[in-house]
Amino acid sequence: MRSLGVAPGLAVVDLCCGDGYFTAPLARIVEGKVYGVDIDPVMLERTRAEVERAGATVLDLICADARDLPELLPGKVDYVLIANTFHGVPDKTAMARAVAAALNPSGQFAIVNWHPLPRERTVVLGKPRGPKTEMRMSPDDVRSIVEPVDFTLERVVELPPFHYASVFRVVEAQRDPSFLD
Ligand SMILES: C[S@@+](CC[C@H](N)C(=O)[O-])C[C@H]1O[C@@H](n2cnc3c(N)ncnc32)[C@H](O)[C@@H]1O
Numbered sequence: 631m632r633s634l635g636v637a638p639g640l641a642v643v644d645l646c647c648g649d650g651y652f653t654a655p656l657a658r659i660v661e662g663k664v665y666g667v668d669i670d671p672v673m674l675e676r677t678r679a680e681v682e683r684a685g686a687t688v689l690d691l692i693c694a695d696a697r698d699l700p701e702l703l704p705g706k707v708d709y710v711l712i713a714n715t716f717h718g719v720p721d722k723t724a725m726a727r728a729v730a731a732a733l734n735p736s737g738q739f740a741i742v743n744w745h746p747l748p749r750e751r752t753v754v755l756g757k758p759r760g761p762k763t764e765m766r767m768s769p770d771d772v773r774s775i776v777e778p779v780d781f782t783l784e785r786v787v788e789l790p791p792f793h794y795a796s797v798f799r800v801v802e803a804q805r806d807p808s809f810l811d
Contacts, residue, residue: 640708646715650677657686700731713742726779739798
């Protein structure tokens with residue numbers, strides 16, 4: 631999480647947080663300034679238990695549709711993480727727009743994905759894991775969707791053995807000098 635730019639002081643969202651695998655370490659780094667969002671209440675209960683097990687706290691665990699993100703939060707945040715989920719989002723551009731609307735100026739958006747390897751090659755604990763081969767996205771696929779939504783790619787971080795993270799930053803609106811005349 632630290633290698634993805636998560637740092638103390640930032641307010642973070644773990645979008646589609648699942649069982650809290652990332653929420654708990656995020657909560658420890660940002661000292662509780664994290665929201666978990668998931669549509670499945672059972673997953674949120676697991677997140678609650680995982681955060682507690684890690685001796686951490688969160689701002690809130692929100693049971694809702696990720697596509698409504700800006701309306702779910704009391705204010706804007708500095709960082710949104712979506713892990714192991716973006717490949718399956720039906721309207722990825724709309725999702726990226728919702729994230730942009732929830733972020734502070736120059737906020738960051740990190741997408742953790744499985745590398746586009748054949749599923750039979752991503753073996754964990756003796757079994758092929760992760761999304762179907764044809765659903766997997768390359769860093770270039772992700773970039774081509776997210777950058778047009780007012781983001782710029784800052785870096786791609788390798789998360790061996792099978793994942794990477796694309797870290798984007800909101801592009802601040804260009805000020806038109808003629809507007810100041
Ligand atoms: C593959 S899991 C990833 C969980 C976690 N991010 C991780 O990497 O361990 C995908 C999660 O997305 C949640 N999800 C699916 N559609 C959603 C939606 N429209 N809004 C919010 N959460 C959603 C599911 O309930 C599930 O917990």
